Amino acid sequence: MAEKSFKYVIVGGGVAAGYAAREFGKQGFNPGELAIISKEAVAPYERPALSKAYLFPEGTARLPGFHVCVGSGGERLAPEWYKEKGIELILGTEIVKADLAAKTLTSAAGEIFKYQILIIATGSTVIKLSDFGVQGADAKNIFYLREIDDADKLVEAIKAKKNGKAVVVGGGYIGLELSAALRINNIDVSMVYPEPWCMPRLFTADIAAFYEGYYAIKGINIIKGTVAVGFTADSNGEVKEVKLKDGRVLEADIVVVGVGGRPLTTLFKGQVAEEKGGIKTDTFFRTSVPDVYAIGDVATFPLKLYNEIRRVEHVDHARKSAEQAVQAIKSSEEGKTVEEYDYLPYFYSRAFDLSWQFYGDNVGDTVLFGDNDPKSPKPKFGSYWIKDRKVVGAFLEGGSPDENKAIAKVARVQPSIQNLDQLTKEGLSFAAKI
Ligand code: FDA
Numbered sequence: 001m002a003e004k005s006f007k008y009v010i011v012g013g014g015v016a017a018g019y020a021a022r023e024f025g026k027q028g029f030n031p032g033e034l035a036i037i038s039k040e041a042v043a044p045y046e047r048p049a050l051s052k053a054y055l056f057p058e059g060t061a062r063l064p065g066f067h068v069c070v071g072s073g074g075e076r077l078a079p080e081w082y083k084e085k086g087i088e089l090i091l092g093t094e095i096v097k098a099d100l101a102a103k104t105l106t107s108a109a110g111e112i113f114k115y116q117i118l119i120i121a122t123g124s125t126v127i128k129l130s131d132f133g134v135q136g137a138d139a140k141n142i143f144y145l146r147e148i149d150d151a152d153k154l155v156e157a158i159k160a161k162k163n164g165k166a167v168v169v170g171g172g173y174i175g176l177e178l179s180a181a182l183r184i185n186n187i188d189v190s191m192v193y194p195e196p197w198c199m200p201r202l203f204t205a206d207i208a209a210f211y212e213g214y215y216a217i218k219g220i221n222i223i224k225g226t227v228a229v230g231f232t233a234d235s236n237g238e239v240k241e242v243k244l245k246d247g248r249v250l251e252a253d254i255v256v257v258g259v260g261g262r263p264l265t266t267l268f269k270g271q272v273a274e275e276k277g278g279i280k281t282d283t284f285f286r287t288s289v290p291d292v293y294a295i296g297d298v299a300t301f302p303l304k305l306y307n308e309i310r311r312v313e314h315v316d317h318a319r320k321s322a323e324q325a326v327q328a329i330k331s332s333e334e335g336k337t338v339e340e341y342d343y344l345p346y347f348y349s350r351a352f353d354l355s356w357q358f359y360g361d362n363v364g365d366t367v368l369f370g371d372n373d374p375k376s377p378k379p380k381f382g383s384y385w386i387k388d389r390k391v392v393g394a395f396l397e398g399g400s401p402d403e404n405k406a407i408a409k410v411a412r413v414q415p416s417i418q419n420l421d422q423l424t425k426e427g428l429s430f431a432a433k434i
């Protein structure tokens with residue numbers, strides 16, 4: 001079987017891989033030294049588009065429009081860019097075996113790739129309902145969303161089931177973004193999740209109440225405190241009903257499931273140190289194995305600001321960890337080092353006309369400020385999180401670019417406060433002063 005050898009290999013061809021390639025381009029390398037091996041058939045793209053404009057009936061996003069690095073306002077790296085740079089894009093190729101001691105990777109087709117330096121950028125996969133043995137979960141038209149092929153299948157189903165009914169299982173990022181996208185396509189949507197409010201890992205009850213109220217106005221039926229326990233299908237094997245634990249039965253032509261992600265570390269199990277479900281790295285994204293780095297969703301790294309190690313499943317960290325790792329690799333070749341990774345967590349989402357940003361840490365007490373009436377023509381509200389009398393996290397719905405910058409600064413600076421009532425009263429103007 002064919003054997004190929006590279007100085008640098010990135011396994012995985014998602015967001016982190018794309019930003020790593022751009023950083024190699026900036027730092028300099030020789031043609032033929034770098035390869036990206038990806039299971040997907042397309043060059044790295046901005047994954048967040050898949051749950052947003054990719055699904056819209058108008059203003060639809062399609063490749064090559066959203067290849068990296070347009071999501072952060074950078075140059076769009078179409079496949080030709082990789083060719084010009086002499087980067088080998090090895091697409092549609094799944095790595096099924098990694099031998100970190102021998103420095104080789106083996107593909108499903110049996111090709112062998114040798115490397116001197118490996119960057120693991122395999123991202124996450126979806127947790128499936130069949131993982132918890134939910135009956136009938138393999139029926140047709142039950143969808144998960146991670147990769148572009150998944151999105152294409154969903155787009156086909158939306159066309160085929162025009163004005164039909166959808167049940168969205170899960171109240172996290174996928175649940176909220178996909179319910180909105182389906183509704184915009186004129187599908188009748190019910191959302192089901194077990195928690196007392198949506199996005200419980202981040203939202204307070206007050207924040208969630210706004211989004212649940214807004215979604216209800218848009219005609220989305222929200223069912224909380226229960227889970228899907230089974231599906232029935234028609235004679236074609238297509239899903240028809242969703243059975244809930246509380247005994248209710250919902251009709252469905254389409255089911256979308258978003259019950260969380262799982263980092264793809266399986267290839268490296270037993271060969272590299274892991275922590276908190278990811279591959280443990282240092283501040284330069286070096287793993288416990290020399291010459292092996294891990295970036296993006298798979299990395300559990302030191303979050304300097306909180307003196308803790310964490311894994312982050314969001315695009316901003318995928319981009320920045322990629323840049324940090326490549327800068328560290330190139331500097332070490334010259335016997336130099338780079339500064340420590342000093343990441344400020346940043347998450348965002350967009351759905352309907354809404355758009356929120358969150359910076360920092362969601363721990364401690366919270367205050368809510370602003371207009372959070374879902375019926376308002378232009379709602380704008382936010383929250384601060386306060387720990388040890390310091391503001392450590394900030395959330396803002398409907399902020400302008402300057403206002404979002406201001407809340408980011410608050411989360412970075414962590415200003416002290418004396419009085420929570422005063423902070424509530426000042427609201428966004430508190431951030432503007434920092
Ligand atoms: P990513 O998943 O991007 O890439 C991993 C790549 O590795 C894939 O191409 C995969 O096929 C490949 N791969 C895996 N195993 C392989 C193997 N064995 N062999 C070869 N290739 C392999 N975040 C955010 O902050 N804001 C947002 O709005 C969104 N929106 C969003 C929407 C959707 C639909 C998803 C699924 C995710 C988001 N995210 C997000 C999260 C964000 O996209 C995510 O954190 C980054 O894509 C992580 O980048 P990585 O490069 O680590 O993984």
Ligand code: NAD
Pocket residue numbers: 051124169170171172173174175177192193194195198199200201226227228257258259260261313314315347348349350
């Ligand atoms: P998530 O962790 O955000 O949400 C999972 C949700 O699943 C939970 O909130 C819960 O409501 C629900 N749940 C758990 N078990 C359930 C069950 N048995 N039945 C019904 N509901 C159940 O994960 P996700 O929404 O699936 O997103 C997957 C990945 O994609 C994550 O890494 C996420 O960060 C990423 N993503 C991010 C964005 C963004 O940042 N804007 C957008 C889309 C996806």
